[in-house]
Amino acid sequence: MRKPKLSTVIDHAVLIAGSLFLMLPLLMLLQMTTIPDTEIIQTGPSLKIGDQFGDNLEKAMLQASGFSGENTGMSMLKNSFILGIGFAVGKIVIGMTAAYAIVYFRLRFATLAFWLIFTTLLLPLEVRILPSYEVVQRLGMLNTYQGLIIPLIASATATFFFRQFFRSVPEELVEAARIDGAGPVKFFVDILVPLSKTMIAAMFIIMFVYGWNQYLWPTMITTDEDMYTLVRGIKQIVQVLEGAVVPEFGRSNVLALVAVVPPVLVVVFFQSWFVKGLTESDK
Amino acid sequence: MKRAGFSTPWLPVLLLVPQLAIIAIFFYWPAIVALHSSFFLQDPFGFGSTFVGLDNYTNLLGSAEYRRVAVFTLTFTLLVTVFSLALALLLAVKADKVLRGAKTYRTLLMWVYAVAPPVAGFIAVILFNQSWGPLTELFALFGHTYMVGVNFNDTAFAMILASVWKQVPVNFIFFLSALQSIPRSVREAALIDNRSASGRFWDVTFPLLAPTGFFLLIINITYALFETFGIVDTVVKGEPGNNPMTLVYKVYVDGFRGNDLGGSSAQSVILMVLVLALTVFQFRLLERRIHYT
Structure with a gap:
């Protein structure tokens, strides 16, 4: 066997160090869920693997941690999925239809509509957070899924992405469809949507993760504990840990991990779509 | 159309x-x-x-507190951007180079993309736990008593570390995809012209990565300004006090908790102008970028 070159060894060492840097913190969270809380407050995280994971999982998912008794891990998990999927689907549907109108139709005010829509790319929700809150409050949408999801959709990232994609679709396709007598609806449903499948998948993954991981907006909009998402619940976890005599790290770490696992699985399993969508959408 | x-x-x-x-x-x-x-x-x-006309703005710009937060935000943004870009570039170059395990490394280095910022902050809180946090113990070896939430610099470092950790994967994905799109012919030509690997990197690869780098620079600045909210909020445990905070966090604290709507709105408008300036800058870069390829 050939002796490996020194530079190759260094390359691998750097990559392994980088992987560990990214991975160790979450392994530490996991380790802490396997030992009793009374042990954690003495030793902190260690290399020991205990047998408490099942108990902590049960506590985290089925018992409520707040005051109202309604925010169990299960209910937060459900809300997170509603937010992630609702946001992704809403964004894609609205983005695709708007992009279709902009690219494929002769439209008066097309330029105006275009600018109105794409100006929204400039300002993230974070800079207009308070007035947005007031609007949602005035519309009576606090502590509702609509209030949680729809304001987050009010930016044109997906529209922009689909516009770019539709423009790259060959012109001949729409000509051929028209010669064959296909109307705009048929062309969209039978040709454009199937053609965009990969793009839709990539967008869905990116938007699902983005929606799932929202923190500031859910923190403001949801005050009812049964509306909490997992990521929003982190705030409460930290506050509860602060005040406790024996902080329940086992249970809170399970919740933090449950908040991480679904989006991570999506990204890892659909890696190639995800990377394609990410690197192409932002250009 | x-x-x-x-x-x-x-x-x-x-x-x-x-x-x-x-x-x-x-x-x-x-x-x-x-x-x-x-x-x-x-x-x-x-x-x-x-x-009150421009009073809210003049009050802000005259306030030492606001200037302190602005200076911290600037430092924070700079450090997070520089470190996460540099680290990601190093890892991407190595991941592009190795033959064995390339796919595994790619997965291991990018999955943290999906971790929510407040979880990153939560991890930092545990790592720097006052009585048994692993990193607190590490600092204790060097004679430093680490106190997140009490000592300004300690808290700031915990925020920066968590923010860099969370941002490395995004930059890694973009750098790696840019590296992999460099044509074979260019690489082979460079191999003939320049025998030293580091020479090849700085003379050929690095300039070819520049457009991606500029683009990522804007992405990272936006990230450090806005998306780190969850990290800041968890690391300070919702108690800003004298802790370091970013401009966006201050908008939230003043407007939502302090009920200073005018002041908070003026801060929002200042941030809007800042983002607009960044975006204009980005578009101009994008225009220029077209000539590269």
């Missing part, structure tokens, strides 16, 4: 209505409200408001 588009008059309007309605209600209305209330002083008990 395609040359051979459809000319049905009502359908495109119907298709655009949902998008336009949502942005009108949840984008333009709030943005206008923010601009409007930045010129008013809100009565703290909700009994109307008085027009």
Whole structure:
């Protein structure tokens, strides 16, 4: 066997160090869920693997941690999925239809509509957070899924992405469809949507993760504990840990991990779509 | 717009209505409200408001507290951007180079992309736990008593570390995809011309990565300014006090907790201007970028 070159060894060492840097913190969270809380407050995280994971999982998912008794891990998990999927689907549907109108139709005010829509790319929700809150409050949408999801959709990232994609679709396709007598609806449903499948998948993954991981907006909009998402619940976890005599790290770490696992699985399993969508959408 | 588009008059309007309605209600209305209330002083008990012109702005710019937060935000943004870009570039170059395990490394180095910022902050809180945090113990070896939430610099470092950790994967993905799109012919030509690997990197690879780098620079600045909110909030445990905070966090604290609507709105408007400037800068870069490829 050939002796490996020194530079190759260094390359691998750097990559392994980088992987560990990214991975160790979450392994530490996991380790802490396997030992009793009374042990954690003495030793902190260690290399020991205990047998408490099942108990902590049960506590985290089925018992409520707040005051109202309604925010169990299960209910937060459900809300997170509603937010992630609702946001992704809403964004894609609205983005695709708007992009279709902009690219494929002769439209008066097309330029105006275009600018109105794409100006929204400039300002993230974070800079207009308070007035947005007031609007949602005035519309009576606090502590509702609509209030949680729809304001987050009010930016044109997906529209922009689909516009770019539709423009790259060959012109001949729409000509051929028209010669064959296909109307705009048929062309969209039978040709454009199937053609965009990969793009839709990539967008869905990116938007699902983005929606799932929202923190500031859910923190403001949801005050009812049964509306909490997992990521929003982190705030409460930290506050509860602060005040406790024996902080329940086992249970809170399970919740933090449950908040991480679904989006991570999506990204890892659909890696190639995800990377394609990410690197192409932002250009 | 395609040359051979459809000319049905009502359908495109119907298709655009949902998008336009949502942005009108949840984008333009709030943005206008923010601009409007930045010129008013809100009565703290909700009994109307008085027009105060630019007072909210001059008060802000004259306030030592605001300047302190601005300076911290600048330092924070700079450090997070530099470290996460540099680390990601190093890892991407190595991941592009190795033959064995390339796919595994790629997965291991990118999955943290999906971790929510507040979880990163939560991890930092544990790592720096006062009595048994592994990193607290590490610092203790060097004689430093680490105190997150008490010592300004300690808290700031924990925030920066968590923010860098969370941002490395995004930068890694972009750098790696840029590296992999460098044509074979270019690499082979460089191999003939320049025998030293580091020479090849700085003379050939690095300039070819520059467009991606510029683009990522903007992405990272935006990230450090806005998306780190969850990290800041968890690391300070919702108690800003004398802790370091970013400009966005201050908008939230002043407006949502302090009920200073005018001041908070003025801060929002300042941030809007900042983002607009960044975006204009980005578009100009993008225009120039086209000549590269």
